[in-house]
Amino acid sequence: MATLEIKDLHVSIDGKEILKGVNLTVKSGEIHALMGPNGNGKSTLLMTIMGHPRYEVTQGSITLDGQDVLEMSVDERSKAGLFIAMQYPQEVPGVTNSDFLKAAVNAHREEPIKLFDFIRLLDKTLAEVQMDSSVAHRFLNEGFSGGEKKRNEIIQMKLLKPSITMLDELDSGLDVDAIKVVSDNILEQFKETNMGMIIVSHYDRFYGYIEPTHTHVMIDGQIVMEGDYELTKKIDAQGYEWIAREKNVAITEKEVKPTVSLGSCAANMGSNKQ
Amino acid sequence: MKELTLTGFQEFIINSASTEGEYRLHVPANESASVVVTLEGNKEVEIDIKIIVEENAQLRLLTINHNEDKSILNEEFELFADSSTTIAHAELNKAQTTINSVHKILQQGANLQVNTASLTTTQKNFYQDTFHYAGNSKAHVNNYGVVLANGICDMVVRSTIEKGSHGAATHQSSRLLTYDKTSIGKILPVLYIYDNDVQASHAASLGQPDDEQLYYLETRGISHQEALQLLITGYLLPITRIIDDEKIVEALTLEIETKVAEGCSM
Numbered sequence: 001m002a003t004l005e006i007k008d009l010h011v012s013i014d015g016k017e018i019l020k021g022v023n024l025t026v027k028s029g030e031i032h033a034l035m036g037p038n039g040n041g042k043s044t045l046l047m048t049i050m051g052h053p054r055y056e057v058t059q060g061s062i063t064l065d066g067q068d069v070l071e072m073s074v075d076e077r078s079k080a081g082l083f084i085a086m087q088y089p090q091e092v093p094g095v096t097n098s099d100f101l102k103a104a105v106n107a108h109r110e111e112p113i114k115l116f117d118f119i120r121l122l123d124k125t126l127a128e129v130q131m132d133s134s135v136a137h138r139f140l141n142e143g144f145s146g147g148e149k150k151r152n153e154i155i156q157m158k159l160l161k162p163s164i165t166m167l168d169e170l171d172s173g174l175d176v177d178a179i180k181v182v183s184d185n186i187l188e189q190f191k192e193t194n195m196g197m198i199i200v201s202h203y204d205r206f207y208g209y210i211e212p213t214h215t216h217v218m219i220d221g222q223i224v225m226e227g228d229y230e231l232t233k234k235i236d237a238q239g240y241e242w243i244a245r246e247k248n249v250a251i252t253e254k255e256v257k258p259t260v261s262l263g264s265c266a267a268n269m270g271s272n273k274q
Numbered sequence: 275m276k277e278l279t280l281t282g283f284q285e286f287i288i289n290s291a292s293t294e295g296e297y298r299l300h301v302p303a304n305e306s307a308s309v310v311v312t313l314e315g316n317k318e319v320e321i322d323i324k325i326i327v328e329e330n331a332q333l334r335l336l337t338i339n340h341n342e343d344k345s346i347l348n349e350e351f352e353l354f355a356d357s358s359t360t361i362a363h364a365e366l367n368k369a370q371t372t373i374n375s376v377h378k379i380l381q382q383g384a385n386l387q388v389n390t391a392s393l394t395t396t397q398k399n400f401y402q403d404t405f406h407y408a409g410n411s412k413a414h415v416n417n418y419g420v421v422l423a424n425g426i427c428d429m430v431v432r433s434t435i436e437k438g439s440h441g442a443a444t445h446q447s448s449r450l451l452t453y454d455k456t457s458i459g460k461i462l463p464v465l466y467i468y469d470n471d472v473q474a475s476h477a478a479s480l481g482q483p484d485d486e487q488l489y490y491l492e493t494r495g496i497s498h499q500e501a502l503q504l505l506i507t508g509y510l511l512p513i514t515r516i517i518d519d520e521k522i523v524e525a526l527t528l529e530i531e532t533k534v535a536e537g538c539s540m
Contacts, residue, residue, distance in 0.1 A: 050493050051492075051493075052489055053485065053489065073492070073497075073498070074489060074492035074493055074498075075492045075493075075494075075495050075496055075497050075498065075501075077493075078492070078493055078494055078495035079495045083493075084493055086490070086493075089490065090484075090486055090487050090489075090490035092487050092490070092491070092504075092505065092508065093508065094505070094507075094508025094509050094510075094511060094512070095491075095504050095505065095507075095508035096508075099504065099508075100491065100494075100496075100504065103491075103494075103496050103500060103504060104491075104494035104495055104496055107494065107495035107496050107497070107500075108495050139508070156494060160494065160495065
């Protein structure tokens with residue numbers, strides 16, 4: 001039985017406060033949908049739980065089964081049972097997927113897994129998420145399609161068997177069939193391990209498969225409304241404006257960075273001359 | 275001077291204490307050779323090698339430096355029509371090395387690929403000159419290096435397409451990963467183009483391991499140290515694919531993994 005407890009969490013990035021006092025408790029067997037407009041702190045919360053160095057915790061606490069998560073290094077958080085499936089998984093040229101996965105599996109074991117056992121385990125897992133076995137020998141996420149990257153995240157979740165899983169827009173980039181495959185795998189693992197989950201998604205289709213037990217709405221760095229799966233469905237139909245009005249909070253507009261022109265190179269300038 | 279004809283698969287060991295210091299090698303026309311040269315010993319050494327790859331010949335050459343003292347390698351290649359030459363230098367030893375390379379592409383259709391993988395704890399210098407003297411010739415120079423604490427790596431990569439070399443293509447890519455603030459890396463990519471209707475490009479990057487990549491690996495329980503080793507090893511491993519010999523690939527892979535682990539824990 002795992003319990004992730006977040007109390008009065010304040011987080012800043014480059015001096016700007018993004019999370020402004022978040023309280024959230026996730027227990028084994030619970031599925032929490034974390035919803036909210038883009039740029040209002042959902043990914044920041046997940047990345048902070050997982051220890052991204054860019055996010056500075058200025059106040060509050062995160063504990064997992066009473067242990068101070070904020071005192072743990074990133075790898076220790078993983079070994080303690082936390083897992084995040086990333087919205088944008090990193091591409092790592094030169095490191096093969098199988099070498100990476102084996103290193104990750106071994107990091108969670110006392111004794112290194114035998115090579116034959118690992119190959120068998122990986123082949124089985126690849127088949128379950130309907131990925132070609134050749135993906136094991138390719139460089140980690142390099143040249144993967146959006147869907148392949150997301151399935152690869154699920155492979156990692158299945159191999160590491162976390163007690164608390166966080167899915168950050170896992171369904172973006174997946175087609176309808178792939179969402180079904182991924183959802184089936186998540187539900188299977190949920191039934192098998194009774195893990196707790198935090199799911200960030202904008203789409204009712206994904207929540208329809210997973211059926212959250214709890215729904216939280218985050219606006220301007222705070223959880224402003226909570227409910228059950230019915231709230232997820234209502235947001236899908238009506239959006240967030242009504243919540244902002246009802247709770248008297250302002251939706252943070254996602255910052256759009258201006259495009260910086262590097263100018264034209266000499267060759268192009270020459271070829272454009274009339 | 276020692277003269278050798280290269281055909282088939284051949285392995286040579288040069289001992290820095292007893293080498294003649296001067297070699298002239300050639301791959302005869304229409305022949306194919308895969309050659310692994312290992313430099314061993316513990317003496318300061320300077321070696322001159324001239325290699326001729328004749329018409330329609332193929333050469334794959336891998337050098338592995340295990341010398342425990344300073345090494346200087348002066349190499350000159352002459353490549354003839356429709357030949358194919360792949361050169362790889364694995365520079366993973368702790369001692370200083372300077373490799374002065376001159377690649378002369380003398381006739382049409384010759385194809386050259388140069389790969390270096392270096393792990394620098396002291397000093398490694400790569401001074402590479404590639405000359406296209408004939409059209410429809412191709413050259414790719416790829417340097418991958420990791421500069422560990424207190425190491426210095428200097429790369430000067432010059433590619434020249436001479437007049438009369440229509441259709442020549444020359445590309446170079448040099449990448450140095452610096453381990454920490456005490457690691458010094460320098461890359462100077464230079465292109466001299468004296469003809470039209472050619473392709474030429476250069477890429478150079480220099481910097482510390484990507485924080486986002488490290489974070490990603492660490493979120494899976496891999497320690498910072500091991501994540502760093504994975505990234506660095508991955509940077510150097512492509513050199514092992516040059517020679518199609520399982521034992522050599524295994525040995526070189528193990529050498530890279532071991533030396534990266536040693537280097538990162540210093």
